[in-house]
Amino acid sequence: MSSHRQLHVKELSGNILKMKFMQRNREQQQKEEEEKEQKRALSEAHWVLDFNSISQENETKIESESSFMNFLEGGNIGRRSYQKFNNAIEKLAEEQMKEQKVKKIEENEQKDSVSDKEMVDRYKKDIGILPTNKNEKHSLSTEDKVENSNKKQKLNSKKSKDISKEFIKPE
Amino acid sequence: MSETTEFQPYAILPGETISLDKYKNDKDVIKIGPGLLHEKQQVTAIKAGTLKNHNNQKWWIDSSQRRYVPSLNEHVIGKIIAKTQDYFRVDIGSAHSALLSTLAFEGATKRNKPNLEIGALVYARVSLANKDMEPELECISATTGKANGFGELKDGFLIKCSLGLCRSLLNPNTPILTALGEHFAFETAVGMNGRVWINTPDISNTILLSNAIKNSEFLSAKEIKQMVKELVKQSEDDMEL
The missing domain is CATH 1.10.287 (Helix Hairpins)
Incomplete structure (x- = not known):
């Protein structure tokens, strides 16, 4: 120089x-x-991790919790009273029991319903390979598949979200 | 989930690995609880106990120990061991004592603080649990800000037992408390830290109840009913004498 x-x-x-x-x-x-x-x-x-190769090996997510609170079978009522010894506590315990039952039912319902992610997976299977590139997305949506374009755009937005989570090298 | 085989709980030792592949499902997240460690795409047991699961989604090891390790949102019974202007120092049976702010009570303000003596018992919720920090307690519900059964436990008697027994006592259909409730009028508070508080109108009943609860740990539901029956009969005979 x-x-x-x-x-x-x-x-x-x-x-x-x-x-x-x-x-x-x-x-x-x-x-x-x-x-x-x-x-x-x-x-x-800056060093960069090859993130894709690691995350794809283990697809199921595993969360760990340190407390037994969410692992108690049949409910969790800390204060109870018997034979009207303390009426206020007895009423409270009944309320808590009802609440926990409703919660349990809701949890079971959620398990049976279809989640967003599952829906995306279903679409992926039915429609075919999804474009991962933004440029590709435009070219595809302008193609003759007008009916599918809406669905696809939805899927694309999901995909692009996934991409943004990865580590981006600063420029 | 009908397609997977029915899981049978079994005894497990620390170091054993568990294969969850059979129960894996893209749809949901698998939750592993106390006693299990997820490392290098493997789930390993770090405690001895019974491996249990719920809906093939939640996995945990049901073990019994006496040392309490605080965890967020657990309900505990503590004893006040010191007090200052702003907080109480509470013994909850863990390695370190916990802090309970004087403002963490229902309706407490800077001018109107609860007046708890040293030695008083409180039923509280763990609001901060971190292995590097002192645990913190609150005597109000996390969602509503109301007491919801938390606060000072007046009178009564405190017994200590294993954490496993405490967990089984928290179940609303626990055989020992329901059996005793058929014969006696009493009030209990069960903390997850291995402490049970009992209050009855009569001291002799308190002694009877505390002994019954302590003895129930390794008894089946049938044996518990038998034991309670005998105890009731015995106390009635004593009354007659």
């Missing part, structure tokens, strides 16, 4: 180079080059 600059300098006379606008210009160029170099060094310093 310095040799390049020296060549440049030789072409012009010293008087011209002393002029303010010439100096300013040169300083600016120098600054820009420095900035570029700095950015390049920074981006090289």
